[in-house]
């Protein structure tokens with residue numbers, strides 16, 4: 001190899017806490033940054049939606065295969081890691097850890113070439129995209145406050161999820177959605193996510209069909225995870241019977257897991273999470289598979305600003321994208337960048353066009369949010 005090819009010299013992790021004052025430990029946090037340094041001075045960053053303890057354990061398996069590797073061949077290196085962990089990996093923590101590594105290697109390649117990752121993924125179909133404020137349902141009074149505050153911050157699309165929705169009665173669900181629509185107005189996008197991947201989700205197809213009809217009457221864009229995450233048959237029937245778009249996929253890992261969902265027509269919107277699914281390399285391939293089946297890709301992004309930055313690069317490089325998920329307010333998204341993301345007057349987010357992820361992190365803020373070792 002020529003001396004101009006940078007090689008990996010170290011991989012470090014930082015577990016982050018969502019609440020700066022919490023005492024969460026490295027086994028209990030859910031957001032972990034990955035930092036890959038190279039012998040050429042480039043430092044790439046990635047994000048994993050799992051605990052630092054699990055990422056570190058997975059890196060124990062992967063580290064020997066990473067140190068000394070070429071740092072600007074993300075897709076080959078990630079595929080090598082997937083294939084060498086045929087026994088211990090194929091999903092779960094190993095795939096989550098590879099996700100952070102893959103994103104960091106794309107970031108290195110971008111810095112090395114001076115290009116945004118979206119261009120390196122094949123090209124930028126768009127320069128900006130609509131982020132939706134991802135919020136938890138609350139009782140109507142509080143719900144109005146939460147939505148008004150997010151609209152005040154400039155958002156023009158909103159997703160409400162979990163909380164009391166689907167936990168009390170159909171009438172209460174309708175009240176929540178009507179309250180949300182009245183609060184945001186008719187010109188904003190509204191999505192609903194009951195959170196059917198939660199343990200012991202009590203509802204089935206008939207509830208989902210009834211709920212989809214209620215949501216359609218309030219102009220909701222999509223109904224997300226209305227069924228348990230393995231009910232492929234249920235989703236296929238729900239998609240056929242519902243007027244709203246049907247979405248799912250945030251808990252799936254590895255591109256291969258998405259094939260039956262796309263090939264059998266189970267969803268209108270597929271929602272891989274690049275910080276879990278295997279990174280941008282897997283995300284790109286799922287995105288094109290979705291495109292070929294007439295399905296929109298909306299990245300699940302309930303994690304960090306590094307995760308949002310990766311999502312922005314992915315959606316820029318796919319034609320079948322219209323929204324990105326954006327948790328707000330959140331210190332892990334709002335506070336860890338030197339220049340925070342900012343919405344324009346139309347509630348759109350510019351896709352960074354600097355090298356790699358196109359972001360600069362604030363190390364001091366990251367240190368202040370790091371979990372105890």
Ligand SMILES: [Mg+2]
Pocket residue numbers: 161193195224225250
């Ligand atoms: Mg969700």
